[in-house]
Amino acid sequence: MFKKLMAWLSHIWLLMRSPSSASLGFILFLGFFGGIIFWGGFNTGMEATNTEAFCSSCHAPIVEEIKETIHYSNRSGVRAICSDCHVPHNWTDKMIRKVQASKELVAFAMGTIDTPEKFYQRRRHLADREWARMKKNNSQECRNCHEFAFMDFSEQGQRSVKMHSTALANGDKTCIDCHKGIAHKLPDMTGVEGWH
Amino acid sequence: MRKQTIAALCIIGASALLSATALVSAETDAQQAETVVTNNGGITSLRGNVELNTQQQPEELKKVITDRDPISRQYVHQPPVIPHSIRHYEVDLNANKCLSCHSWKNAPESGATKISPTHFETREGMTLSDVSPRRYFCLQCHVPQADAKPLVKNNFKPVDALK
Numbered sequence A: 001m002f003k004k005l006m007a008w009l010s011h012i013w014l015l016m017r018s019p020s021s022a023s024l025g026f027i028l029f030l031g032f033f034g035g036i037i038f039w040g041g042f043n044t045g046m047e048a049t050n051t052e053a054f055c056s057s058c059h060a061p062i063v064e065e066i067k068e069t070i071h072y073s074n075r076s077g078v079r080a081i082c083s084d085c086h087v088p089h090n091w092t093d094k095m096i097r098k099v100q101a102s103k104e105l106v107a108f109a110m111g112t113i114d115t116p117e118k119f120y121q122r123r124r125h126l127a128d129r130e131w132a133r134m135k136k137n138n139s140q141e142c143r144n145c146h147e148f149a150f151m152d153f154s155e156q157g158q159r160s161v162k163m164h165s166t167a168l169a170n171g172d173k174t175c176i177d178c179h180k181g182i183a184h185k186l187p188d189m190t191g192v193e194g195w196h
Numbered sequence B: 001m002r003k004q005t006i007a008a009l010c011i012i013g014a015s016a017l018l019s020a021t022a023l024v025s026a027e028t029d030a031q032q033a034e035t036v037v038t039n040n041g042g043i044t045s046l047r048g049n050v051e052l053n054t055q056q057q058p059e060e061l062k063k064v065i066t067d068r069d070p071i072s073r074q075y076v077h078q079p080p081v082i083p084h085s086i087r088h089y090e091v092d093l094n095a096n097k098c099l100s101c102h103s104w105k106n107a108p109e110s111g112a113t114k115i116s117p118t119h120f121e122t123r124e125g126m127t128l129s130d131v132s133p134r135r136y137f138c139l140q141c142h143v144p145q146a147d148a149k150p151l152v153k154n155n156f157k158p159v160d161a162l163k
Helices: A002-017 A024-048 A052-066 A082-086 A091-110 A116-136 A158-168 B002-035
Strands: none
Touching: A052 A082
């Protein structure tokens, strides 16, 4: 059995090593179009896992919560979907996050948060992790749309100006330090800095 | 062959009859619903002087004051009203967004009004180490304001001390 397998493998190896009789043009053509199809398919797959429909197929209760917030519906219709905040837009970071997300499939299979009770029990843990992630990358996903350099303080409320022109401007604080729970309900906030 | 055709015809006939009776009964139901007499006795409620089965055209929504200086009180023990928007501020078992600015700990930094010491007291007047549960739900007394005309004419005047 093992011998047979080895023989087959060495046959394949030989086939791969020996030059083909096909023209260079044909091989280039194959490589070029194969590349387009592979990359296109990969990208389409990535995009498909970034849609609201895909997220809500498991996270339905959370998707329900965002509906009353300004990021879901507002006067001008400019909105953010799950992936805008939870998946980095930068390519390398996006790939890293997508690989990390494969762990969530295991959690899904094990049913870690498959009932509301289990979910509420674990909610603080999940939130803590997401806050830590955003704190670490200086709230990059907020800043993809809300660019500090273009904030007009004269258009903001006095409370906003007070915070944005000081702590945010000098880098002491980042968006997520104050803006927690803006798109979801909050977990138990006992011991979270700035909450009571 | 002929028997089968007859059977099929019978089935079609029966189903047609059934659906026809269903349609007729649905129509009579609809008629009955329309003729139900509603009478509000000429009483004007919050939804206006309209019959129950008519939908009143709702008024335009009022715009909440987004952010301004504190609004002065009209009488001594009046709970101060909220001079800013509180859209999506969570106040429940898990979190109290109001306290993240108005608590004694956070007020100096945020510049917000501190909550009153009365909010730390039990019903019997004993002072607790934290906000009393009976004062925890801020929005029971403190409410945001809209720039709207009063619904009812009011001649209330603040006491001299607050003028």
